[in-house]
Amino acid sequence: MVRDYSAFLPGGKPPRREPTALEGLGWGPAFASQIDAGALTETPPVRVVAVHRSGLQVVGDGIDETIPPGPEATVGDWLLYDRARPRSSRVLERKSLIKRRAPGTGREVQLIAANIDTVFVVTSCNQDFNVARLERYVALAFEAGIEPVIVLTKADLAEDPTPYVEEARKVSDRVPVVALDARGEEPTAALADWCKPGRTVAFLGSSGVGKSTLTNALLGTQAIATQGIREDDARGRHTTTRRELHATPGGCLVLDTPGMRELQLTDAAAGIADVFEDIEALAAKCRFADCRHETEPGCAVQTVIENDSLDPARLARWRKLQAEDAFNSSSLAERREKDRAFGKLVRSAVKAKADRDR
Numbered sequence: 001m002v003r004d005y006s007a008f009l010p011g012g013k014p015p016r017r018e019p020t021a022l023e024g025l026g027w028g029p030a031f032a033s034q035i036d037a038g039a040l041t042e043t044p045p046v047r048v049v050a051v052h053r054s055g056l057q058v059v060g061d062g063i064d065e066t067i068p069p070g071p072e073a074t075v076g077d078w079l080l081y082d083r084a085r086p087r088s089s090r091v092l093e094r095k096s097l098i099k100r101r102a103p104g105t106g107r108e109v110q111l112i113a114a115n116i117d118t119v120f121v122v123t124s125c126n127q128d129f130n131v132a133r134l135e136r137y138v139a140l141a142f143e144a145g146i147e148p149v150i151v152l153t154k155a156d157l158a159e160d161p162t163p164y165v166e167e168a169r170k171v172s173d174r175v176p177v178v179a180l181d182a183r184g185e186e187p188t189a190a191l192a193d194w195c196k197p198g199r200t201v202a203f204l205g206s207s208g209v210g211k212s213t214l215t216n217a218l219l220g221t222q223a224i225a226t227q228g229i230r231e232d233d234a235r236g237r238h239t240t241t242r243r244e245l246h247a248t249p250g251g252c253l254v255l256d257t258p259g260m261r262e263l264q265l266t267d268a269a270a271g272i273a274d275v276f277e278d279i280e281a282l283a284a285k286c287r288f289a290d291c292r293h294e295t296e297p298g299c300a301v302q303t304v305i306e307n308d309s310l311d312p313a314r315l316a317r318w319r320k321l322q323a324e325d326a327f328n329s330s331s332l333a334e335r336r337e338k339d340r341a342f343g344k345l346v347r348s349a350v351k352a353k354a355d356r357d358r
C-alpha cells in the first residue's frame, strides 16, 4: 500500500477532518482564544441563531434552547452559556458588529447582527440601482469590520448589465462586484468564494431587490417567503421580518435580516473614509488643512475634478454621508445645541434685517 505522506511535506495538504458541531456554527480561533478549557465545559459556547420577543434562541454542541432576554446580545453572537443563570451568560468579543441608533432622537444603539464575515450589498439592475445607497451600505460594512461584496440581481431582466457593473465598481477598488440572476442555481456558484463552511454571510439592501430569493437559492429551499413577481415595480413591498441564521447544504450560515431601507449611518467616520479613500488621499494634499474643497487656492480635489478624473457627484455624496454621520453621531444635547445656535443665528439675522429696514 502506498501511503500518502503529502500532508507532512512542506506545502502539502493539511490533514482533512470533519468540522466539529461548534465549527459548523462558525466557531473558530478568534473565539476559542477568549476562554480557557475549564470555562469551556462549565459554560459551553452557544451561538445566538435567532432573536424572538420571548428571548434568544441559542445553539451549541447538543444544545438548542431559548433563553430569556437579558444578555446584551444579538443574532450571530457567541455566548458562554450559564445554565443556572442564563441571563448572566457572557457575550464573547465580536469579530464584527452591525449596529444603528434606535429610531428617535436618543443615543441608544440597537444591535443588528454580530460576527458576520461577509455582507452582500444587494441592489438590482433596474430603477433600484443607486450609487449613493451602495456607498452607504459599503461604508456601514467597513465600519462594522465586515468584508462587503456588491451583488447586482435581476441581471436577466436588464438588456445589458455591464453599465450597472461598471458603476458599482466605482464605489471602491476594494469591493468585488457580482451580477447574477438571484433565482435558481446561479448564486451558489457565483458567491461560492465567500460562502465557505463555517462562514457567516448576510444580505443588505432595499425591499424587493432579491435578498430572500438569494437566501433561498443558497439554502436550496423556498423556506423564505419572497414577494410575488412584480418586475414592473422596483419598489416592492416589505416582506422580510425575521432575523435569524440558516445553514446552507455547504455548511455556510446565512443571516436573514429585515429590509433595512432606513439604515442611517452613525459613528461611521472610518467606514466612510474607507469607501472614499480616493478623495481622502487627495484632500490630504490640499494646501490648507481645513480646505473645504470649494474655491480655496491649492485645492487638490478641485484640481482633479477640473481634469475630469473625479466625478463632482462623488465629492457631493462624500460630503452628504459625512454630514449625515456627523449629525447622527452627535448626542441629543449636541443636536439641541446646534438647533439653538441655528435659532439664534436666524433671530439675529431677522433682527439685523429689521434694523436695516427701519
Ligand SMILES: Nc1nc2c(ncn2[C@@H]2O[C@H](COP(=O)(O)OP(=O)(O)OP(=O)(O)O)[C@@H](O)[C@H]2O)c(=O)[nH]1
Pocket: 153, 154, 155, 156, 157, 180, 181, 182, 183, 205, 206, 207, 208, 209, 210, 211, 212, 213, 214, 225, 226, 227, 228, 229, 230, 236, 237, 238, 239, 240, 258, 259
Ligand atoms: N427575474 C428575476 N427576478 C428576481 C431576481 N431577484 C429577485 N427577483 C424577484 O423579485 C421579487 C422580490 O424578491 P425578494 O427576494 O422577495 O426581495 P427582498 O429583497 O427579499 O425583499 P424584502 O423581503 O421586502 O426585503 C420576487 O418576485 C423575486 O422573484 C432576479 O435576479 N431575477
Ligand SMILES: [Zn+2]
Pocket: 283, 286, 287, 291, 292, 293, 294, 296, 298, 299, 300, 301, 302
Ligand atoms: Zn481641498
